[in-house]
Amino acid sequence: xxxxRDVTKVFRSPLGRDVRxxxxxxxxxxxxxxxxxxxxxxxGKSTLIDLLLGFLRPTSGAITIEGVPPREYVERxxxxxxxxxxxIPPSWTLEGALVRYALLAGVPDAELAPGVARAIARLGxxxxxxxxxxxxxxxxxxxxxxxxxxxRDQALVIFDEPTNGLDPVWVHRFxxxxxxxxxxxxxxxxxxxxxxxxxxxxxxVAIIDRGRxxxxxxxxxxxxxxxxxxxxxxxxxxxxxxxxxxxxxxxxAEMLAGGVVEVDVPGVDALNAGLAELIARGAxxxxxxxxxxxxxxxxxxxxxx
Amino acid sequence: xxxxxxxxxxxxYQGRDFAVxxxxxxxxxxALLLLLSVEGARAWRGAGGAGGAAELARASLAALLDVFAPxxxxxxxxxxxxxxxRRRFYRLLFAKPVSLSRxxxxxxxxxxxxxxxxxxxxLGAFALVVQPVFPPGALLFVALYFxxxxxxxxxLSAVTRHDWLALGLVWAMARLLRSLLPADASWxxxxxxxxxxxxxxxxxxxxxxxxxEPVPGAGCAWxxxxxxxxxxxxxxxxxxxxxxx
Numbered sequence: 001x002x003x004x005r006d007v008t009k010v011f012r013s014p015l016g017r018d019v020r021x022x023x024x025x026x027x028x029x030x031x032x033x034x035x036x037x038x039x040x041x042x043x044g045k046s047t048l049i050d051l052l053l054g055f056l057r058p059t060s061g062a063i064t065i066e067g068v069p070p071r072e073y074v075e076r077x078x079x080x081x082x083x084x085x086x087x088i089p090p091s092w093t094l095e096g097a098l099v100r101y102a103l104l105a106g107v108p109d110a111e112l113a114p115g116v117a118r119a120i121a122r123l124g125x126x127x128x129x130x131x132x133x134x135x136x137x138x139x140x141x142x143x144x145x146x147x148x149x150x151x152r153d154q155a156l157v158i159f160d161e162p163t164n165g166l167d168p169v170w171v172h173r174f175x176x177x178x179x180x181x182x183x184x185x186x187x188x189x190x191x192x193x194x195x196x197x198x199x200x201x202x203x204x205v206a207i208i209d210r211g212r213x214x215x216x217x218x219x220x221x222x223x224x225x226x227x228x229x230x231x232x233x234x235x236x237x238x239x240x241x242x243x244x245x246x247x248x249x250x251x252x253a254e255m256l257a258g259g260v261v262e263v264d265v266p267g268v269d270a271l272n273a274g275l276a277e278l279i280a281r282g283a284x285x286x287x288x289x290x291x292x293x294x295x296x297x298x299x300x301x302x303x304x305x
Numbered sequence: 306x307x308x309x310x311x312x313x314x315x316x317x318y319q320g321r322d323f324a325v326x327x328x329x330x331x332x333x334x335x336a337l338l339l340l341l342s343v344e345g346a347r348a349w350r351g352a353g354g355a356g357g358a359a360e361l362a363r364a365s366l367a368a369l370l371d372v373f374a375p376x377x378x379x380x381x382x383x384x385x386x387x388x389x390x391r392r393r394f395y396r397l398l399f400a401k402p403v404s405l406s407r408x409x410x411x412x413x414x415x416x417x418x419x420x421x422x423x424x425x426x427x428l429g430a431f432a433l434v435v436q437p438v439f440p441p442g443a444l445l446f447v448a449l450y451f452x453x454x455x456x457x458x459x460x461l462s463a464v465t466r467h468d469w470l471a472l473g474l475v476w477a478m479a480r481l482l483r484s485l486l487p488a489d490a491s492w493x494x495x496x497x498x499x500x501x502x503x504x505x506x507x508x509x510x511x512x513x514x515x516x517x518e519p520v521p522g523a524g525c526a527w528x529x530x531x532x533x534x535x536x537x538x539x540x541x542x543x544x545x546x547x548x549x550x
Contacts, residue, residue: 053400055549074400076309081400087393091325100318103311104401148397158400 001156001187002029002052007061009047009211021047023211025061031155032184036202036219037191038295040303044211045191046084049160052189053079065156073156078105080154084161084191086145090134094125094144097133098151105152119147122177124170138165146174150181157181157188163197175201199295207302214302217295233294235271237261242283249277262291309402312411319412323381323419331377331420335427338369339434346435360516362436367515369431370443371508374450375476377423379469381416381451382458385409386543387466395548405548406540413459413536417451442514449507449525452532457502460539463546479504502535503527 009022022044029035039045050056051063054071065073073079088097098116107115120129123143128136136144142165149157163171178201181188192198198205199219207215237246239259246253250263265271275285342365349361386409389395399405424447432439457475462468479501486494506524513520 050549053396055396055399056547075402075404078402079400081397083393083396085393087396089322089392089394096318100315101397101401103315103318104398104403106309106311106402108311109314145397 001031001033001066002027002189003062003064004028004051005062007051007058007063009044009051009056010059020211022051022058025211025213027206027213027216029187029189031187032182033204034178034182034188034190034202036198036205037189037208038193038195038198038205038299039208039214043208043303045208046160047211048208049158049189049191052158053081077156078152078154080149080152080157082145082149082159082162084164086141088133088141088144088148090132092133093129094131094133094136094140095120095129097144098148101148102151105154107152115151119151122150123147124173139167139170142166143170146177150177153186155186157186159188159190159192161192162190163192163194171197195295195299205295207299209303215298217298219295233297234262234264234291236287236289236291237263237275237278237285238287239278240284240286242278242281245278245281245283249274249281312403312407316411316415319415320419323415327381327416328419328423331380331423332426334376334380335373335423335430338373339427339430342366342369342431342435358436359438362431362438363440363515364512365435366428366431366438366440366443367512369427370446370515371511373424373427374447374511375454377420377447378451378454378458379472381420382413382455382462383469383472384462385412385416385459385468386462386539387468390548390550391466399548404544406544409459409463409543410536410540413455417448417455420451420455421448440515440517442517446511446514449510449528449532453502453504453507453528453535454532456532456535456539460535460542463539463542475502476504502531 004025004027007022007025008020011019011021013019025048037045037048047056051058052065052070054069054074063070066077068076092100095116098119099112102112102116102119120126123146125140125143125147128140128144133141133144142162146159146162149159163174166174175197178188178190190198190202195205202219205217205219206213207217237260239246239261241259243255243259243261246255246261246263250261250265252264254262256262263274265274275288279285345365346362350358384391389398398408421444424444428439428443454472454476458468458472461471461475465471482497482501483505486497489495503524507528510520510524510528512518
């Protein structure tokens with residue numbers, strides 16, 4: 001679906017200084033995949049998205065989407081895109097904006113009103129439909145941004161910081177939205193600072209640091225995938241009794257003070273099996289918690305301060 | 306999942322934006338100019354100038370259009386491309402299956418139609434309150450002005466975000482350099498004459514067009530060619546210049 005081959009983007013400042021926003025980036029994203037893109041501020045995430053939408057051209061290297069350059073792909077097929085900051089003319093009404101974006105997305109007349117109504121309902125925007133964009137709160141504007149991105153089914157969806165400004169209820173609903181959008185013929189890219197969110201919705205997360213692809217982490221949010229639920233990583237187990245059994249069950253377990261043990265497990269199944277054996281050996285577990293979400297740990301390893 | 310943008314239908318929304326954001330200011334400028342014409346007409350009638358009233362009205366109309374045509378064109382095309390870049394509206398617009406050049410050329414055509422509608426309203430009001438004259442040549446003058454000055458405005462808006470300033474500079478430079486370096490005096494005078502917009506030709510057409518007199522075909526052709534070339538070059542730049550920076 002998407003292929004980047006040795007892509008570099010260099011910006012030249014007015015003083016002639018080169019800034020390498022993206023450097024030597026090679027990567028493939030398959031159809032049907034949900035890919036997270038993570039990285040610290042200024043890592044090159046936004047530049048990468050601008051390159052994928054054809055808003056920028058690479059200084060060197062090549063990008064193709066379905067075998068054609070990005071701008072050609074976008075002008076032919078369109079992309080369901082939510083930008084990091086939602087810029088919509090403030091004088092437009094919410095519903096008017098959606099009708100315009102639906103027309104530009106190529107929604108035919110017969111589907112225009114139902115399609116817009118569906119997007120409004122999906123994002124809970126009914127009470128705001130007649131309001132002008134300038135009067136919308138940050139969270140409502142963000143939901144309008146999401147609504148325009150999904151007003152028509154697209155084979156490529158790109159969300160840039162999609163949970164910006166959303167309250168916890170809508171952050172939760174966003175996860176459900178991604179689950180609904182997931183389809184074998186659709187590729188979804190989500191750039192976010194929220195690693196917990198990415199871990200929950202993405203299949204893989206590309207960690208970018210200083211314009212380079214630092215690491216690709218399999219997080220396996222795909223329903224039914226091995227390791228589903230993000231059980232990979234380090235866990236802290238608090239035990240009332242039987243702590244001495246932990247090292248026999250979990251090789252490499254680290255015994256801490258007060259009956260606390262930290263263990264590394266390859267997945268949620270291994271964790272459950274180990275806990276069952278620990279209980280069978282007479283241990284009494286009082287608490288269980290992840291020490292670090294695995295993506296966060298890998299992120300910190302990949303992004304050297 | 307695929308489908309191209311329905312740009313023809315979208316023209317209605319571009320027309321609505323034009324009416325609210327640009328049409329109203331153009332009509333306000335037209336109304337103020339009309340007020341001056343009414344005062345002028347009152348003065349010449351008061352001086353007993355009943356004879357040749359239609360001629361005086363046409364002269365007054367020509368003077369009105371000399372100010373209205375450039376002002377209306379500037380208001381109509383200012384920021385036509387650059388506003389979307391500057392305010393980042395392009396990000397959501399052009400993630401849709403939209404051809405950039407078609408989108409903006411259509412916006413320019415909608416602006417041209419809107420400006421002509423404003424001109425028709427102004428001429429109608431002039432005929433009602435000053436003198437019952439409605440020379441079709443006056444409308445042609447506004448159309449030619451829009452084609453030349455508006456085409457150049459489109460090109461400059463595709464190139465720079467300070468398009469109104471650039472357009473004003475080109476307008477002033479065209480006048481200044483033509484007066485300093487006449488086309489028949491030197492080869493560089495001739496080069497400058499060819500390169501800069503033929504505003505002097507256009508402005509010389511205003512009076513004859515309003516009075517219904519014949520106008521030189523070569524002059525009209527130069528104006529049309531310059532305007533169309535500017536528009537075409539602008540649409541190529543829109544297509545080739547990266548949207549983000």
